[in-house]
Amino acid sequence: MDARGVDSFESMSNIPKEERARLARSFSLELPRVVERTEPASDGSRKYLFVLDDGNRIEAVFMPMGERTSICLSSQAGCAVGCTFCVTGFFGAGRNLRPSEMIGQFHTVRREHAIPMELLNVVFMGMGEPLLNFENVATTLEILETQIAPKRITISTSGIIPGIEELAKLERRPNLAVSINAPDRKRREEIMPITRKYPLADLIDCLRRFPLEKGREMTIEYVLLAGYNDAPSDGAALARLIRGLHAKVNVIPFNEDPNLPPWMKRPTEEAIDDFVESLVDHGAKVTVRRSKGREIAAACGQLRGRGESIRRRDSSGHAASGNSRSGV
Ligand code: SAH
Ligand code: SF4
Helix, strand or coil: CCCCCCCCHHHCCCCCHHHHHHHHHHCCCCCCEEEEECCCCCCCCEEEEEECCCCCEEEEEEEEECCEEEEECCCECCCCCCCCCCHHHHHCCCCECCHHHHHHHHHHHHHHHCCCHHHEEEEECCCCCHHHCHHHHHHHHHHHCCCCCHHHEEEEECCCHHHHHHHHHCCCCCEEEEECCCCCHHHHHHHCHHHHCCCHHHHHHHHHHCCCCCCCCEEEEEEECCCCCCCHHHHHHHHHHCCCCCEEEEEEECCCCCCCCCCCCCCCHHHHHHHHHHHHHCCCEEEECCCHHHHHHHCCCHHHHHHHHHHHHHHCCCCCCHHHHCCC
16 A cells, blocks of 8 residues: 555556566555454544554554544554553563554555545554654655645654654654653653653653744643542642643543553542643643543553453463453
């Protein structure tokens, strides 16, 4: 599949015939194969599970958002960063996805819903850490940007400082979203061990240097864990930490999962409201990801995660029923 949605070299009429035949012998335009689609959630969101040619499984999410639609893509088949609240992190490192595999997710989801390009946003918020697959993600951006404006594309990162610095050098930069998730270094080290390599203070400095185009702001993502980082005082500390950054906070209530530590719970609606209020009182701009589909997207990896735990149970001799896959 190429950027124009053409799915065979034979149909690329702008390329000479012999060249087309040579390309067809050397490369593949095959799309990753969809093995499972969730039923649309109440807001129309749908999650797709793909299998790649080497058997790796990855996810993408279709998210209608009013006038526009977002497609959430995976950048790696797994993740080595190992955040303790993340199912993808729990299952560990995988390989980097090739540009064709990222573009393939995009076109497969887009085609099923026939959304015009000009109404699409693309977010690299699925499985994996996009800035640890920088070259392939940069190539994918170049391809996408032939049809989608960079301001419609967002890269979400756990705070890989050298990757953010590389991103800053791109001429056509996507939006930047950074998963901060804790109001201080100690707690961030506990739930995001990568903080030991890229300390929180250095990360915030790096964000202060990031060149933002006029009219744009970055996103600070904050996964809200009940009783851990959801106190109003944590909201105040977060607002102080990011003061002066041209940013909005996206509060993501934790999405529970059987593969994650049992103490990790989604806060009550009241606690979420109090946290948001505290952020706002301390001068932050805030959005909250409340609806089911958004949470599905935030916790990319959970659909594959269910399959993996089923496989594990299978190998230990306990037959898993197909029913355990239903009910996203
Ligand atoms: N690796 C990148 C992008 C993929 S994760 C990153 O970490 O930013 C996308 C978002 O999902 C991140 O903000 C992450 O903090 C959030 N997330 C991961 N697991 C989650 C869970 N169980 N519940 C809610 N949000 C989660
Ligand atoms: Fe990787 Fe992002 Fe999950 Fe952390 S939250 S383990 S960086 S995918």
